[in-house]
Amino acid sequence: MTTHPDLPATLVHFTGRPRSDKEIIPEFARGSAEDRLVSILHSGVLRGNPTYWTDDDPVICFSEVTGEARRVMLRKGVRRGPYPPWGLVLHRDRLIAAGARPALYVSRTELALMKEELQPRTYNRCVVYEPAPGKGWSDWLFEREWRLCFGRAQAPVLPITRDLVAGVIVGRRGWRPPPRRSPVNAASELNTRLEEIPALVESLRANLPAGASIGRISVNAGSWTTRFAGAADGLARWYWDGDALVEDGTFDIGDQQMRHAAYDDPPAFEVSFSFKVTGGEEQ
Secondary structure, three states: OOOOOOOOOEEEEEOOOOOOOOOOOOHHHOOOHHHHHHHHHHHOEEEOEOOOOOOOOOEEEEEOOOHHHHHHHHHOOOOOOOOOOOEEEEEHHHHHHHOOEEOEEEOHHHHHHHHHHOOHHHHOOEEEOEOOOOOOOEOOHHHOEEEEEOOOOOOOEEEOOOOOEEEEEEOOOOOOOOOEEEEOOOHHHHHHHHHHHHHHHHHHHHOOOOOOEEEEEEEEEEOEEEEOOHHHOOOEEEEEOOOOEEEEEEOOHHHHHHHOOOOOOOOEEEEEEEEEOOOOOEO
16 A cells, blocks of 8 residues: 555554653553563454543554654653653555545634544544643644544454564564463363272272261362463564664564463372361361
8 A cells, every 4th residue: 555655554553651640540551561462473463442531332542653753752741751662563555445534633612522423333433632731732643543433333453463463672682472371161171080080989989997987079270371362472572772763674473382381281180088087176
């Protein structure tokens, strides 16, 4: 797709920005900018959320900043300080195909009129622009914001695909999304262990002291698996060295899996018995 010569072919979704103390952060976006990037790469999707001047419908925000503007935002910022160096770089033409469009910068008066006249998905692209210093001053043009707006019947997610995402901005050279350990269903293995219990009980009874009886049986079972951020595999990586974004190869998640010592922990089970001996003392 042909673009204007002064506009970048990619947009950025920063996973962190200097925030107002009054801003409410959704549960899925809690933590640091790095935490949010890790969550995105593990889930494989960008999630929408209502933001400034929108109604209750979610949006996903992007920034059409040039390479130099990215450096300024990461170096020192524009209003509230520098942006954390974590985010996704996405192809502009693919975002357009997905429905993303530039934000509409309007006055507060225009915004009030538009709320009555526009469909919610169009209204939710509006950003207040009041550049004159004083009460109500608002100027966010430096973000060159784009928004992907969702209707109430839509799932507010944008899948991370190779044709959409050009690469990832990270804060450290050689950074890779850390693996996550999560519980898995160990039902089949647990059933096998439960089938073995009668034989264990009979063996125990045969060796009980005179007058003793089994009082209680308990079974504990647990299983964990280590998962890797497959959505990052093959994506380009740029790290912020404090002054510029530096090319840093691509992610190789397969290699990360092979090198990880705890790739997959086997299920762990524990069967315990208690029994009462003569005199009533539990063992």
